[in-house]
Amino acid sequence: MTFAGSQRLILAALATLAGTAMAACAEDANDYPTSARAEYVFGCLKANGETRQAIEQCSCSIDVVASLVPYERYVTAETVLSMSQVRGNLGGQFRTSEQATSALNDLRRAQAEAEVRCF
Numbered sequence: 211m212t213f214a215g216s217q218r219l220i221l222a223a224l225a226t227l228a229g230t231a232m233a234a235c236a237e238d239a240n241d242y243p244t245s246a247r248a249e250y251v252f253g254c255l256k257a258n259g260e261t262r263q264a265i266e267q268c269s270c271s272i273d274v275v276a277s278l279v280p281y282e283r284y285v286t287a288e289t290v291l292s293m294s295q296v297r298g299n300l301g302g303q304f305r306t307s308e309q310a311t312s313a314l315n316d317l318r319r320a321q322a323e324a325e326v327r328c329f
Contacts, residue, residue, distance in 0.1 A: 241281045247272050258329075270328035271321070278320040286310075287317035 254268035275284065290313055293304040304310050 240276070242272070242276045242284070243281075246281070246284070247276070250275070267328045271324040274324035274327050275317070275320045278323060279316055283313055283316055286313040290314050 250272045251265070251268045254271055255264050258264045258268065279287070290304050290307075290310040294301055294310070296304070
C-alpha cells in the first residue's frame with residue numbers, strides 16, 4: 211500500500227469515528243421521550259403565557275435542559291420536586307437528602323441556562 215493510500219484509509223477511519231461520536235452525542239441529547247418534552251413545554255406555557263412566542267421559547271428551553279441533564283437525572287429531579295411537596299416524614303426525606311438536592315440543583319442550573327439562551 212502506498213503512503214497516499216494509507217493516508218486515505220486513516221482519514222476514512224477518522225471520519226467514521228467522528229460520525230459515530232456525533233451520532234452518540236445526538237442520541238444522548240435526544241434521550242428524553244416525547245411525552246416528557248411535551249409535559250415540560252405544557253408546564254412552561256402555563257407559567258409563561260400561552261402565546262406563539264412562548265411555544266418557541268419553551269421548546270428551546272427543554273432542548274437546552276435535555277442537552278445538559280441526562281434523562282435519568284431529570285426524572286430524579288422531577289420526582290424530588292413532586293415528593294418534596296408531600297407533608298410529613300416522607301416529604302422531609304426528599305427535602306433533606308443530599309442526593310435529592312444535588313439532582314434538583316442540576317435541573318435548576320440547566321433551567322437557568324435555558325432561561326438565558328431562550329427567553
